[in-house]
Amino acid sequence: MFSLSVIVLLPAVALAAQQEKYSVGRPATVEQIRGLGAAIAPDGGGLPEGSGTVAAGREVFAARCAKCHGEKAAGDIGPALVGGQGTLATVKPFKTVGSFWPHATTVWDYVNRAMPFNEPGLLKPPEVYAVVAYILSLNGIIGKDQIMDAKTLPKVIMPNRDGFVADPRPDVGVKPAKKK
Amino acid sequence: MSVSGRSSRRRMLGFGAALGGGLLSGNAVSSAADGVPGQLGIPLGPYGERSPFEKVARWRRDTKTPETGSSSTPLQDSVGTITPSSLHYERHHAGIPTLDPAMHRLVIHGMVDRPLSLTMAEIRRLPSVSRTLVLECGGNSGSEWAPKGAPDVQRSFGLVSCSEWTGVPLALVLKEVGIQAGASWVIAEGADACRMARSIPLAKALDNILLAYGQNGEAIRPAQGYPLRLVIPGWEGNANVKWLHSLKLTGQPYMTRDETSKYSDLMPDGKARIFTFQMEAKSVITFPSGGQTLAGTGLYELTGLAWSGRGRIERVEITSDGGRSWVDAELQEPRLPIALTRFRLPWRFEGKEALIASRATDESGYVQPTREALIAVRGTNSGYHFNGIKLWKVQADGTVTNV
Structure with a gap:
C-alpha cells in the first residue's frame, strides 16, 4: 500500500511542474526593447530612420574615428578599415571591413553599438549612416555620391558576401586511436 | 590525494630548501603565520583571501587598450579540475561593466508571444541547476598556428x-x-560598453543553455558576467555572452561583428567557416611544461588536463618519444562531460632529452589531431579553434621548452 501511494503521488507532482508556468517578470515595454542596442539584421531589419552621405561621413570620421583608426583609416590603435581585397586566399590575408566583412549592415550595427571605442553610443543614426558610407566608399564598394539609409544600406553587396561557409567539423581527428 | 601528493613531492624535489629558508627569514607576515607555539594567528574574517605566500596569477596579453584583450589561467600551477573564479580566464571587448543586480533586467523579445522583462530576483526564483563545465575561448592556443608558439602552457593554452x-x-x-x-x-x-552580441541557434537554446548567475558557489564574478551570463555547454567562450541583458528571438542570424569578422576560421581557399561553435577534444601536459625545470633525474608524476565540447574524455595517451609510442594515462574520476579531466602518469626522467605530449579521445570517438594534421586541412590562417597535440621538449639538463 505504501509503495503504491508513492507511485501514484510522484507522477502527479511531475505533471504539475510541467504544466504550470512560473509567470515571473513583467511585460517588456517598447522603451526597454528599443534601448537594447537595436540589433540590425542582414536584411536591414531594425535600421532606423535617417541617412548619411560620404562627405558627411568624412567629417564624422575625422572627428571621431581617425584618432584610433588613422587619418586614412589604415589603422593605428584600432584596426585598419580599408584594403586587403584579394588577399584572403594568400599566405598573408588582410582582413578588413572592405576585404572580409560579408554584410554592410554589420558595419552599421557594430559602429552603432560599439564605436567610438571610448564613447560607444555617441553617434546618432545619421552620423552612423554617414561614417559607414565613408568607410564603404574608401573601400571602393560604393560611389562617392551614394547615400546610405535603411533602404540602400542592406542592398550594398560586400566583396566577401559569399565568403563564408558552414562548419564542416569534425574535419580532422575522427579516426579512433589504435588499440594496443 | 594524489594531487597534494604530487605537489608536495615536487616541492620537496625542486624547491624544498629554498622554500623553507625563504619563508622563515624574508617576510614579516610569516612570523605571525608560521604557527609558532604561543603566538596568535590573524583574526577571523568575512571573506577569505589566499595565503600571502601564493602568487599565482593570470597572465595578460599586452594590448593597446587595457579594456580589451585576454588574460590566461595559470594551468601550470592549477591543481585538480576546478578553476578558482579569481583565476578564470578573461576575454573582454570593452572592459568590465559595473552592474547593480537590483537595476539589472533581462529582456526577452522579438518573435515571442509575451515580451518579458525579468529582474535578477525573478530569475533566481525559477528552478535552477548546477553543472560543472569547461569554458574555452574560441581563440585559445591561437599562437599554436604559428611556427613558434608561446613559451609556456599558460600563454598557449590558458584561455580555458x-x-x-x-x-x-x-x-x-x-x-x-x-x-x-x-x-x-x-x-x-x-550590457558591456560595446554591447557584445552573438546569434545562437534556437535549437541549442532549447537544449542545454544556462542563464547562469552562480559560479563556484557564489555570484558570478564581474569579469565573468555578473550578474547574469549565458553558459553554453561545449561552445566557444565568446558565444557565452556575459552581462546578459537582451535575448531577441529572430528568424535569422544577425551576422554580428563577433561572429563574422571574428571567431570565424579562414581556410586556405579564402573561405571562412562561420558558426564554428563547438570546441573539440583537446589536452595538454601541464607538468612538465614549457618554462619549468626538473630538479634532477628520477620519478615524477606527469600530469595535465583534457576536455571536449562533445562530452566525456574517454582516454588520454602520453608519449615521451615525440609520438612514436603512446601509453595510457590514468584519468581522474568522476569524468564529467564537457569538463576539465585531469590525467596523470608516473614518469621517470633519465636525464635524456624527451619529447612529451598528450593525446585525448572523447566519447564520440574523436581523437585530438596533430598540429600538422590540422594545418594540412585548415592551413595556418584560421586563427581560432586550435586543438592540436602539444609537444614539450624536456632537455637533458631538465629544462622544459616549447617545441
Whole structure:
C-alpha cells in the first residue's frame, strides 16, 4: 500500500511542474526593447530612420574615428578599415571591413553599438549612416555620391558576401586511436 | 590525494630548501603565520583571501587598450579540475561593466508571444541547476598556428577554465514567453560598453543553455558576467555572452561583428567557416611544461588536463618519444562531460632529452589531431579553434621548452 501511494503521488507532482508556468517578470515595454542596442539584421531589419552621405561621413570620421583608426583609416590603435581585397586566399590575408566583412549592415550595427571605442553610443543614426558610407566608399564598394539609409544600406553587396561557409567539423581527428 | 601528493613531492624535489629558508627569514607576515607555539594567528574574517605566500596569477596579453584583450589561467600551477573564479580566464571587448543586480533586467523579445522583462530576483526564483563545465575561448592556443608558439602552457593554452555554474535552463524561460512559429535564432546581447552580441541557434537554446548567475558557489564574478551570463555547454567562450541583458528571438542570424569578422576560421581557399561553435577534444601536459625545470633525474608524476565540447574524455595517451609510442594515462574520476579531466602518469626522467605530449579521445570517438594534421586541412590562417597535440621538449639538463 505504501509503495503504491508513492507511485501514484510522484507522477502527479511531475505533471504539475510541467504544466504550470512560473509567470515571473513583467511585460517588456517598447522603451526597454528599443534601448537594447537595436540589433540590425542582414536584411536591414531594425535600421532606423535617417541617412548619411560620404562627405558627411568624412567629417564624422575625422572627428571621431581617425584618432584610433588613422587619418586614412589604415589603422593605428584600432584596426585598419580599408584594403586587403584579394588577399584572403594568400599566405598573408588582410582582413578588413572592405576585404572580409560579408554584410554592410554589420558595419552599421557594430559602429552603432560599439564605436567610438571610448564613447560607444555617441553617434546618432545619421552620423552612423554617414561614417559607414565613408568607410564603404574608401573601400571602393560604393560611389562617392551614394547615400546610405535603411533602404540602400542592406542592398550594398560586400566583396566577401559569399565568403563564408558552414562548419564542416569534425574535419580532422575522427579516426579512433589504435588499440594496443 | 594524489594531487597534494604530487605537489608536495615536487616541492620537496625542486624547491624544498629554498622554500623553507625563504619563508622563515624574508617576510614579516610569516612570523605571525608560521604557527609558532604561543603566538596568535590573524583574526577571523568575512571573506577569505589566499595565503600571502601564493602568487599565482593570470597572465595578460599586452594590448593597446587595457579594456580589451585576454588574460590566461595559470594551468601550470592549477591543481585538480576546478578553476578558482579569481583565476578564470578573461576575454573582454570593452572592459568590465559595473552592474547593480537590483537595476539589472533581462529582456526577452522579438518573435515571442509575451515580451518579458525579468529582474535578477525573478530569475533566481525559477528552478535552477548546477553543472560543472569547461569554458574555452574560441581563440585559445591561437599562437599554436604559428611556427613558434608561446613559451609556456599558460600563454598557449590558458584561455580555458572550469567552474561549477548555477542558473536557470534557458528553455524554461523561453517556454514562459511563448516562442512564435518561424523563430530559429536567439540574438544574445551583453550590457558591456560595446554591447557584445552573438546569434545562437534556437535549437541549442532549447537544449542545454544556462542563464547562469552562480559560479563556484557564489555570484558570478564581474569579469565573468555578473550578474547574469549565458553558459553554453561545449561552445566557444565568446558565444557565452556575459552581462546578459537582451535575448531577441529572430528568424535569422544577425551576422554580428563577433561572429563574422571574428571567431570565424579562414581556410586556405579564402573561405571562412562561420558558426564554428563547438570546441573539440583537446589536452595538454601541464607538468612538465614549457618554462619549468626538473630538479634532477628520477620519478615524477606527469600530469595535465583534457576536455571536449562533445562530452566525456574517454582516454588520454602520453608519449615521451615525440609520438612514436603512446601509453595510457590514468584519468581522474568522476569524468564529467564537457569538463576539465585531469590525467596523470608516473614518469621517470633519465636525464635524456624527451619529447612529451598528450593525446585525448572523447566519447564520440574523436581523437585530438596533430598540429600538422590540422594545418594540412585548415592551413595556418584560421586563427581560432586550435586543438592540436602539444609537444614539450624536456632537455637533458631538465629544462622544459616549447617545441
